Amino acid sequence: xxxxxxxxxxxxxxxxxxxxxxxxxxxxxxxxxxxxxxxxxxxxxxxxxxxxxxxxxxxxxxxxxxxxxxxxxxxxxxxxxxxxxxxxxxxxxxxxxxxxxxxxxxxxxxxxxxxxxxxxxxxxxxxxxxxxxxxxxxxxxxxxxxxxxxxxxxxxxxxxxxxxxxxxxxxxxxxxxxxxxxxxxxxxxxxxxxxxxxxxxxxxxxxxxxxxxxxxxxxxxxxxxxxxxxxxxxxxxxxxxxxxxxxxxxxxxxxxxxxxxxxxxxxxxxxxxxxxxxxxxxxxxxxxxxxxxxxxxxxxxxxxxxxxxxxxxxxxxxxxxxxxxxxxxxxxxxxxxxxxxxxxxxxxxxxxxxxxxxxxxxxxxxxxxxxxxxxxxxxxxxxxxxxxxxxxxxxxxxxxxxxxxxxxxxxxxxxxxxxxxxxxxxxxxxxxxxxxxxxxxxxxxxxxxxxxxxxxxxxxxxxxxxxxxxxxxxxxxxxxxxxxxxxxxxxxxxxxxxxxxxxxxxxxxxxxxxxxxxxxxxxxxxxxxxxxxxxxxxxxxxxxxxxxxxxxxxxxxxxxxxxxxxxxxxxxxxxxxxxxxxxxxxxxxxxxxxxxxxxxxxxxxxxxxxxxxxxxxxxxxxxxxxxxxxxxxxxxxxxxxxxxxxxxxxxxxxxxxxxxxxxxxxxx
DNA sequence: GCAAGGTC
Numbered sequence: 001x002x003x004x005x006x007x008x009x010x011x012x013x014x015x016x017x018x019x020x021x022x023x024x025x026x027x028x029x030x031x032x033x034x035x036x037x038x039x040x041x042x043x044x045x046x047x048x049x050x051x052x053x054x055x056x057x058x059x060x061x062x063x064x065x066x067x068x069x070x071x072x073x074x075x076x077x078x079x080x081x082x083x084x085x086x087x088x089x090x091x092x093x094x095x096x097x098x099x100x101x102x103x104x105x106x107x108x109x110x111x112x113x114x115x116x117x118x119x120x121x122x123x124x125x126x127x128x129x130x131x132x133x134x135x136x137x138x139x140x141x142x143x144x145x146x147x148x149x150x151x152x153x154x155x156x157x158x159x160x161x162x163x164x165x166x167x168x169x170x171x172x173x174x175x176x177x178x179x180x181x182x183x184x185x186x187x188x189x190x191x192x193x194x195x196x197x198x199x200x201x202x203x204x205x206x207x208x209x210x211x212x213x214x215x216x217x218x219x220x221x222x223x224x225x226x227x228x229x230x231x232x233x234x235x236x237x238x239x240x241x242x243x244x245x246x247x248x249x250x251x252x253x254x255x256x257x258x259x260x261x262x263x264x265x266x267x268x269x270x271x272x273x274x275x276x277x278x279x280x281x282x283x284x285x286x287x288x289x290x291x292x293x294x295x296x297x298x299x300x301x302x303x304x305x306x307x308x309x310x311x312x313x314x315x316x317x318x319x320x321x322x323x324x325x326x327x328x329x330x331x332x333x334x335x336x337x338x339x340x341x342x343x344x345x346x347x348x349x350x351x352x353x354x355x356x357x358x359x360x361x362x363x364x365x366x367x368x369x370x371x372x373x374x375x376x377x378x379x380x381x382x383x384x385x386x387x388x389x390x391x392x393x394x395x396x397x398x399x400x401x402x403x404x405x406x407x408x409x410x411x412x413x414x415x416x417x418x419x420x421x422x423x424x425x426x427x428x429x430x431x432x433x434x435x436x437x438x439x440x441x442x443x444x445x446x447x448x449x450x451x452x453x454x455x456x457x458x459x460x461x462x463x464x465x466x467x468x469x470x471x472x473x474x475x476x477x478x479x480x481x482x483x484x485x486x487x488x489x490x491x492x493x494x495x496x497x498x499x500x501x502x503x504x505x506x507x508x509x510x511x512x513x514x515x516x517x518x519x520x521x522x523x524x525x526x527x528x529x530x531x532x533x534x535x536x537x538x539x540x541x542x543x544x545x546x547x548x549x550x551x552x553x554x555x556x557x558x559x560x561x562x563x564x565x566x567x568x569x570x571x572x573x574x575x576x577x578x579x580x581x582x583x584x585x586x587x588x589x590x591x592x593x594x595x596x597x598x599x600x601x602x603x604x605x606x607x608x609x610x611x612x613x614x615x616x617x618x619x620x621x622x623x624x625x626x627x628x629x630x631x632x633x634x635x636x637x638x639x640x641x642x643x644x645x646x647x648x649x650x651x652x653x654x655x656x657x658x659x660x661x662x663x664x665x666x667x668x
Numbered sequence: 669g670c671a672a673g674g675t676c
Contacts (some may be wrong), residue, residue: 010675035676061674075669083670122674178672185671193670211671325676333675509673516671 001042002049005110005141006056007103007130009117011035012325014058016151017116021054021160032098035060038106046161055106062122063100063129065093066182080190081647083183084640092133100133107137114163115145118382121618122506125174127166149381150340172628173621177614179632184639185211188605191643192592195650199657202588209520212611213505213513215592218522219606220498222585222593224490231486237265239272241429241436242476246464252429252436252474258482269479272432277471281435282428288441290420290457292448294337294376295385296411298507299500301332301404303493304411308454309403312581313492313511319404320386328392329408333508334383337376339415343384346370349416351391357406358413361451365416369447373415387412407454414452421445425463431474438463488528489582502608503615514583522589527579587660595656599649601642 006021008014014037018026022041029038039056066088072078078086092100107113113134117123131143145166148159188210196203238258243250259265294300298317305316320332339345349370352362388409394402422443429436440463449455490498492514499510517523585593593606603609617635620626646653658664 059674060676063674065673066671080670118674126674174673181671181673183671187670189670207669209670213672321676506673508675512672 002052002112003110004043004045004049004052004054004112004114005103005106005134006054006114006116006146007134008056008058009123009126010060011037011058012331013116013118013151014039014056017156018056020151020153020156021056026056031057031102033060033102036099036102038102043160045163049112052112055110056116057102057106059099059103059126059130060096062126063092063096063133064090066090066178068182068186075190075194080187080194081640081643083187083190084636084643086183088179088182100136103130103133104137107134107141110134110138110141112142112144114160115143115166116148117145119147119149120380120382121170121174121622123382124167124170125178128168128171128175131166149379150343150384152340152342155340155342167622169622169624173618176621176628176631176635177618180614180635180639181212183636185209187639187643188646191646196654196657199654199662201662203657203661206521206588208588208592209516210605211513211516212614213499213509214516214520214522215605216502216504216608216611217495217499217513218517218585218589219593219604219608220495221490221517221523221583222590222606224487224494224583225585225590228486228489233483233485234260235262235481235483236260237262238480238482239265239269239434239436240478240480241272241278241431241474242478243278243472243474245466245472248462248464250427250438250440250463252427252431252438255435255437258480265479268432268434269477272434272477275432277473278429278431278436280427280466280468280470280472281430282426283466283468284426286424288422288424290422290449290455292374292414292417292419293411293452293455295339295373295415296387296408297335297337297376297378297385298333299335299496299510300337301386301408302496302511304407304454305404306492306496307580309400309407311400311404312514313496314515315400316404317508317511319400320408323392323397323401323405323408326392327389328397328405330385330387330389331383332386333506334386335378335380335507336383336385337378339373339375339384339387345373345416348387348389349413352388352409352413354391355409358410358451361417362413365413369418370416371418385415410451410453414448417451418445418447420447420449420457422457427463427466431477489526489584491580491582495583503612504608517589521586522592523583523585525581525583528582529579587663588657591657591660592653594660595653596646598652598656599645601645605642605646 006017008017018039018041021043026039026041031038036058041054042051043054044051068083068086068088072083072086113131115127115130117127127145134141143166144163146159147164148155189208192208192210196208236258239254241252243252301320302313302316305311306313309316317332320329323329324332346366349362349365353359353366355362386408388405392405397405420443422441425440427438440461441457442462443457449457495514496510499505505513596605614635617626617631621628621631
């Protein structure tokens, strides 16, 4: 009988796959790693192997790391730029030695290896690490790869019978990323630390790290900080028309919205008054919907947790992982916002009917209100959207777990119900030469909103009846006055959204990068008082719309408008109390980003473009348009130039540090 | 002492 070794990316997948392949009949043995078990059973893979004796085990993510040889471990010598072409070694990481040994031992008895890692790039690379470990035990072992995107029984069984090869292009793409991150991260970290420490003061014992993800993340925080700081409010004027009918006050908004010239507005306003009556030119009533949310991804989970649960993204992930390990929710690291057609979602809804908060809602879905969730455009081909797996009674969870579980479950139930429905009315009037509009909505069916308190349908006022062609004299018309307002500092939800949009980090690491730049003392958080607003501009004009900052973009250096809030209370990690945490850079963070921005680079290190470029190059390797060797060569010579120039213009960076960190007033 | 990516 052919002996086959199967290896998954994590213990939970090994267990699930072993369960499906064996039909639940497997033997379990412990390994020297507390979390990893070997499962043995028989399985028929179909031709050519047929009936096999199988051992299924797992790794815990990457088995190996890369490092420099011993003579590059000192910081003082050789100089940091030697790290661009120093040799590097791939070694089994210290906490994975026994796992690698287990695979090596098991491979000795097997003639084939089947890799069951996640179907994403990193998973492909982990597969290659498993392959290397197995070949140490058995150089001639045949290597196959199973491709699966969830752990449903039928899907796993069919994956086992359609084995493919490991995709070495994806392996190469990741190994290029690993090597570049190591060389560039180490080289620039040493460069910054060694060169800026001599400035003394707070710099003398800090580690000034550079990383392809942490620096752009810092860059976002600094960028927003300057947009707030340099914001110059601009006054504007508008016209508002009010009319009362059937006991309802209707506010009509000016179609020109607002103008930045007072005299023009006054003239237009006087023409309105001169006309005395307004004429109704359009009345439109039509059914409208508020769409239910998309299935939950990691990025969305983190954004929601920071907004509604007063947790940091990092905390939310820790809690979600606990819930996952207890089997209550699905894998919490996913980019996928569409459910696989084959999944039995109704069965998952049914498990929630026993709850006394959302049970009756779930029951109504089971009884016929169920709707297939919307399909988003993202699919990582590795994991389904985050959803509850089994019912968790409140008593089984601690406080934070309860809140995250509730969020995941309510989101899931909302996804499986109907969009909210309403009737929208639009009325347009002509008053003088000016057009005004009023908009009203009545909510007819709340549907998903009943189970989803995180959203509301606002502006839901009913309009009184108007008829096309009728004339009326408005109860009131006035000139309004306001000024543009600055954006708020970045909230964690904003920051996560920016990282996501720019491809900085992965769903699993974004929260870590945010932690890292705090640990490095590049940024700090302050608590904005006044509650759960979402970091959008708090508009002080009277029509409730946020204004983009007009003049300030890019115009750094002119310090006007709101000043730094550096003296405000330091944000506690635990959230607590009211208020949303906002990120502001420290003087050190500003100095580093400003320093690099003032150097004469095509693309500054503080901007997200370099990481984006790396992403594109990885994609090109995967698609066979270039190779790992070419990418490494190109990127390293590019970064070597950046390094050379940074060294040549070091005085600019130092000047920025003196200016911001030491508050001295001489620029570059 | 230094990166980013997996996972527990």
